[in-house]
Amino acid sequence: MKVLTDLFPILLFFIIYKLFGIYAATWAAIAAAIGQFLFYKIVYKRVEPMVVITMALIIILGGATLLLHNELFIKWKPTAIDWAFSLAFFISQFTAKPLMQRMLENTIQLPSRIWRNLTIAWGLFFLSLGLANIYVLYHYNTDTWVNFKLFGTLGLTIAFVILQSIFIAKHVEHLK
Numbered sequence: 001m002k003v004l005t006d007l008f009p010i011l012l013f014f015i016i017y018k019l020f021g022i023y024a025a026t027w028a029a030i031a032a033a034i035g036q037f038l039f040y041k042i043v044y045k046r047v048e049p050m051v052v053i054t055m056a057l058i059i060i061l062g063g064a065t066l067l068l069h070n071e072l073f074i075k076w077k078p079t080a081i082d083w084a085f086s087l088a089f090f091i092s093q094f095t096a097k098p099l100m101q102r103m104l105e106n107t108i109q110l111p112s113r114i115w116r117n118l119t120i121a122w123g124l125f126f127l128s129l130g131l132a133n134i135y136v137l138y139h140y141n142t143d144t145w146v147n148f149k150l151f152g153t154l155g156l157t158i159a160f161v162i163l164q165s166i167f168i169a170k171h172v173e174h175l176k
Helices: 003-020 020-045 049-068 072-094 100-105 112-139 143-171
Strands: none
Touching: 003 020, 003 143, 020 049, 020 072, 020 143, 049 072, 049 112, 072 100, 072 112, 072 143, 100 112
């Protein structure tokens, strides 16, 4: 259920773009982000920080796209989100527990060094994903960018998760 809720704004943006264009899709993304925020607030009684950050960036960059009639702003949104994730992963290296450990330690046990390596890998992944978005938005047309935004980033993320799972499997400390 959560995966569908998280993917809803991206899927809606993609569908509305294909039917009505970038500006209608931007309106839809703003509405979907606000809807997603309200859904979490009503159903779960709390909203994760990244949902709030994503909503704020969609409202700000989407609003700039609509106000200035310039699609470049909304195209920068994935990079801003990816780099926010990257920064969070890198900063967490200087805390007691790296971000990946905080997210997964109730599920699996890993040595501290592996948690740190895993967190750095995710930081580098999101940094790279942001750079890939910039490359696509400046070197290809909007149709290609929209397809990359949905299929390219989703495919890269799934591939990275699979690689991380293989890496983690070698280092999991079995619970007694």
